[in-house]
Amino acid sequence: MSFSRIKRACAVALFCLTLSATQINAQQKRTKGCLTECQPRIGIVSAFGGEAEVLLAETINKQEYVINGNLYTTGILRGNHVVIVLTGISIENATMVTQLTIDHFNIHHLLLSGIAGGVNPDYKVGDVLIPRRWAQPLEVYWSANSNVPAPCGTPRDLSCLGLKLSRFTSQPNSDYQIPTPNGPVGTGLFMRDTFVRNNSNFPNGEFKFDYAADPEMYAVAQTIAPKLDRCGPKNPSLCVAVQPRIRRGGRGISGPAFLANPDYRRYVFKTIRAVSVDMETTAFAHVAYANEIPFIAFRSLSDLAGGDDFTDVSALFASGLAESNSSRVTLGFLEAWSQKYPE
Structure with a gap:
């Protein structure tokens, strides 16, 4: 065979190999994050069981999957294809379950909703917070x-x-x-700061103190105004003293410690202007950022973290007020989202 023919043969082989690799990469991209089911969905991660029950009751066309002992429910909620899962408490559980959700379903946006302790002393039990950013100061x-x-x-x-x-x-x-x-x-x-690596910052990665909620999701959250309960649906005789409100903006924080220390609460409020504290959301946000998936999170306040006044706490939990208010915000957001971005 002449040298020119060898060159042409090599060129053809290289083209075929490149085309094959391109096809494989395209196929991998199409099937990424759907080991179990590939319908594009919003992943809803709930840290509080009562609220997950409210959301599931509103979901239609439900189908259940058990993955590594976690129950996932797919369906349609307020016009959106969703998958709903309960994380359980802790940074570790939130990290594991969020990544598992991304791996097994085709997740295009993520939403977390649950309960938190208050850090801003001006906020009240029953308020629902939509922080702009999430950090983990106990790193x-x-x-x-x-x-x-x-x-x-x-x-x-x-x-x-x-x-x-x-x-x-x-x-x-x-x-x-x-x-x-x-x-x-x-x-x-x-x-x-915490080190994180994703496709956009590969290979060096980057250090981040906090993670911003997705601008589009946050903009939609700015438009909703669901009426929040003051008395819970399970026991209307149990009411909080002040009408709950939606509080937007600020920095939510998370950590592996259950915060019941008023001095540390005052420190993170003064130093980083934290507004709420929980044990899951920043881990969820870190996983979302690492996978380059837009996210937002809502938290209903159960108490002032480490505060002495627990007067309204029984009303929040025993009456169902906690799950009622957080689910109202979640459902209001999903309805507004589906109207702006219909599927």
Whole structure:
């Protein structure tokens, strides 16, 4: 065979190989995230069982799947194809179940709804929050004192450890300080950023302190105005003292600790203007960002985290007020979303 023919044969082979790879990649892209079912859906992750029951009752054309012991329900909710799953409490469960949802279903948007403790002292039990951003301040560098950490030789430099100090705790005494009669005592807990990698920032990845809710989803959430309950549907005699409101904006926070410490609550409110605290949402947001899936989250306030006044807590839970108000916001959002982006 002549050299020219060999070149033509190689060129044809290379073209066929390239075409084959392109077809495989396209097929992989089409089937990504649907090991179980490939209908494009909004993934709804609920951290509170009562609210999931309300959403499921409103869902039509339901079908159930059990995946790794988690019950997933697909169907149509307020005009949207959805899949609904309960995470259970904790950062670990929220991370695992959210990723499992993305892997097994064709998720184009994610929504989380549940209960949280209040951090902003002006907010009330029964309010439903729609934060603009989500952070995890208990991702920390735990130093020996309140001096700016310098494990790699220079203050603030954690690069030799593969870490990055948060901009919020980059000064001396910016760690969490415990108030005492003799003045504040530093704990050495300096907030840091979290490393995350996705297709857009590959191969270097990036460090992030918080994750922003999707602008389009947040814009739709700005338009809804469902009427929130003051007295719960299960027991109308149990009512909160102040009419609940939807509170938009601010920074929600999450962590592995159940926050019942008023001093730390005041610290995160002052330092990062946190508005609520829970044990799932930032993990959910991290997984959404890592998979480049738009997300939003709603949280109904159960109490002031670490507060002494639990007067309204029994009304919130025993009356069904918690799930009623959070589900009203979720359903209002889904209805507005389907009107703006009909399927």
